[in-house]
Amino acid sequence: MERSKVRILIAKPGLDGHDRGAKVIARALRDAGFEVIYTGIRQTPEQIVESVIQEDVDVLGLSILSGAHMVLIPKILKLLEEKDLKPNEDVLVIAGGIIPPDDAQALENMGVAKVFGPGSPIEEIIGFIDENVAKLKKFRA
Amino acid sequence: MIKDLIERMLKGDKKATARLITLVENDEEKAREIVKKIYPFTGKAYIVGITGPPGSGKSTLLDKLIKKARQEGKIVGVIAIDPTSPFTGGALLGDRIRMQRHSTDPGVFIRSMATRGSLGGLAKATNDAIKVLDAYGCDVIFVETVGVGQIEVDIVKTADTVVLVTVPGLGDDIQAIKAGLMEIADIFVINKADKEEADKTLFELELMLDLEREKFEKRGWRPKVIKTVATLNKGIDELWSVIKEHEKWLKSADKLKEKRRFRAEEEVKTIVSDFIVSKVSKELKNNELYELVGKVANRELDPYTAAELIMEKTLGVKV
Numbered sequence: 468m469e470r471s472k473v474r475i476l477i478a479k480p481g482l483d484g485h486d487r488g489a490k491v492i493a494r495a496l497r498d499a500g501f502e503v504i505y506t507g508i509r510q511t512p513e514q515i516v517e518s519v520i521q522e523d524v525d526v527l528g529l530s531i532l533s534g535a536h537m538v539l540i541p542k543i544l545k546l547l548e549e550k551d552l553k554p555n556e557d558v559l560v561i562a563g564g565i566i567p568p569d570d571a572q573a574l575e576n577m578g579v580a581k582v583f584g585p586g587s588p589i590e591e592i593i594g595f596i597d598e599n600v601a602k603l604k605k606f607r608a
Numbered sequence: 609m610i611k612d613l614i615e616r617m618l619k620g621d622k623k624a625t626a627r628l629i630t631l632v633e634n635d636e637e638k639a640r641e642i643v644k645k646i647y648p649f650t651g652k653a654y655i656v657g658i659t660g661p662p663g664s665g666k667s668t669l670l671d672k673l674i675k676k677a678r679q680e681g682k683i684v685g686v687i688a689i690d691p692t693s694p695f696t697g698g699a700l701l702g703d704r705i706r707m708q709r710h711s712t713d714p715g716v717f718i719r720s721m722a723t724r725g726s727l728g729g730l731a732k733a734t735n736d737a738i739k740v741l742d743a744y745g746c747d748v749i750f751v752e753t754v755g756v757g758q759i760e761v762d763i764v765k766t767a768d769t770v771v772l773v774t775v776p777g778l779g780d781d782i783q784a785i786k787a788g789l790m791e792i793a794d795i796f797v798i799n800k801a802d803k804e805e806a807d808k809t810l811f812e813l814e815l816m817l818d819l820e821r822e823k824f825e826k827r828g829w830r831p832k833v834i835k836t837v838a839t840l841n842k843g844i845d846e847l848w849s850v851i852k853e854h855e856k857w858l859k860s861a862d863k864l865k866e867k868r869r870f871r872a873e874e875e876v877k878t879i880v881s882d883f884i885v886s887k888v889s890k891e892l893k894n895n896e897l898y899e900l901v902g903k904v905a906n907r908e909l910d911p912y913t914a915a916e917l918i919m920e921k922t923l924g925v926k927v
């Protein structure tokens with residue numbers, strides 16, 4: 468899949484002002500050739516899911532450092548489900564920030580494709596997106 | 609699949625609408641098929657272009673204008689364009705940040721778009737995306753261009769009303785306006801009027817417009833100049849009412865028809881020239897024509913004669 472046709476939403480849910488990581492990731496993905504939409508801090512799960520729909524993104528990247536990930540991410544997954552958007556089929560959901568390994572495992576069981584913590588090499592994130600976006604229904608068809 | 613998407617879009621399904629925009633962006637053949645099918649449902653939306661230098665406050669103004677339009681019960685579409693990097697092909701689309709409070713409003717559809725190599729301030733697929741939002745049922749569609757330089761004026765071929773946003777104290781900016789942007793704006797906004805020199809910029813702009821007085825009198829519309837502070841919601845009521853005044857003028861004087869006729873011509877011309885370029889590009893790979901171009905490179909033949917021959921051989925047209 469041509470990267471410039473892959474659209475990625477980088478979103479920061481909740482009352483979390485730590486936006487450095489999200490911006491670093493957004494720019495790195497742009498520099499890798501993706502189309503990245505950044506919606507800024509303090510997004511509600513509803514706003515994020517609506518943005519996924521209107522922007523028709525292939526990847527939803529959530530950045531959370533506030534500790535509220537076990538509340539916010541399941542809520543977002545549920546809203547996606549309600550809109551008939553299946554994680555890893557319709558949209559690839561990935562996350563990053565400060566997320567302890569046990570929580571990361573739990574989130575991956577719920578539908579998050581992968582959690583990338585501090586120090587994750589950007590090449591690994593890009594490689595993961597390349598590989599998994601190709602498996603989305605939209606690009607298989 | 610497209611038929612199904614269109615049916616769903618016409619019923620107001622945002623997901624289907626979004627996917628149709630993706631298709632017109634990504635796939636020229638599907639774009640053709642989609643536009644052919646939805647064209648009968650288009651032509652109802654009023655299109656407002658917002659253009660101006662980077663950072664002048666276009667998106668922030670747009671956020672406020674969406675609110676005004678919503679208060680009148682209008683269904684609103686937004687297409688916000690940001691540049692694609694010519695080096696990586698990637699893009700960072702950030703206009704949406706300023707309008708996010710509207711994203712959960714069922715009467716608003718916001719779509720970010722990258723230029724994907726096209727110059728002129730819009731993306732190649734912008735016009736088709738507008739048609740999708742028009743058919744979806746938008747009453748008004750705002751189009752935010754990438755920050756304009758001097759040549760990026762495609763917005764006149766797209767919008768009914770063009771709003772040019774500038775900021776106080778940018779001497780060079782006024783130069784840019786002089787150099788051609790003057791022609792394209794129906795409304796000038798001096799945003800960030802909380803900054804010094806707003807009145808000076810207003811004065812300079814009015815002065816420049818005075819120089820063109822005769823032209824404007826003949827046309828019947830003299831561009832209005834409005835000061836705003838988008839962040840504080842100042843001047844927005846006036847801006848919105850002037851947009852509507854311009855719309856009214858366009859409609860009453862039959863100018864809208866004229867404008868849309870001009871636009872249809874531009875659009876058809878662009879499509880025809882794209883067809884020709886793509887047909888010719890394909891044929892140029894053939895031996896005979898490949899050699900012809902080789903001759904031009906070796907100075908055995910001039911490029912005009914070569915082009916004449918190519919037109920004749922590929923399209924049967926004598927020029």
Ligand code: B12
Nearest residue numbers: 483484485486487488528530532533534563564584585586
């Ligand atoms: C800088 C910082 C701040 C700055 C933020 C500046 C800014 N605009 O971003 C300031 C000083 C404002 C700040 C304030 C606070 N902070 Co602070 N802050 C940090 C600190 C030291 C570094 C964060 C950072 O910028 N890292 C650099 C970036 C590049 O890394 P990153 O965000 O982790 O991103 C990387 C990966 O996680 C991943 N990634 C991130 N997002 C995504 C998304 C996707 C899709 C993918 C694929 C990958 C990915 O890739 C990135 C690059 O490798 C951390 C401690 C730490 N070591 O993380 C605490 C930390 C995050 N802060 C913390 C706290 C508690 C706060 C405050 C609540 C109060 C306080 N005690 O100071 C306030 C709250 C502010 C608010 N409104 O939310 C705690 C959070 C605790 C928790 N989660 O349980 C931390 C962990 C410190 C700690 N150990 O207690 N903070």
Ligand SMILES: Nc1nc2c(ncn2[C@@H]2O[C@H](COP(=O)(O)OP(=O)(O)OP(=O)(O)O)[C@@H](O)[C@H]2O)c(=O)[nH]1
Nearest residue numbers: 661662663664665666667668755799800837838839
């Ligand atoms: N002081 C002041 N700042 C403003 C005003 N309007 C917008 N801004 C700020 O100017 C910055 C740029 O605003 P945007 O709305 O993103 O500008 P833009 O023209 O859309 O920018 P690009 O899309 O990047 O070209 C933001 O930080 C805004 O908060 C204003 O009236 N006064």
Ligand SMILES: [Mg+2]
Nearest residue numbers: 666667703752
């Ligand atoms: Mg903008």
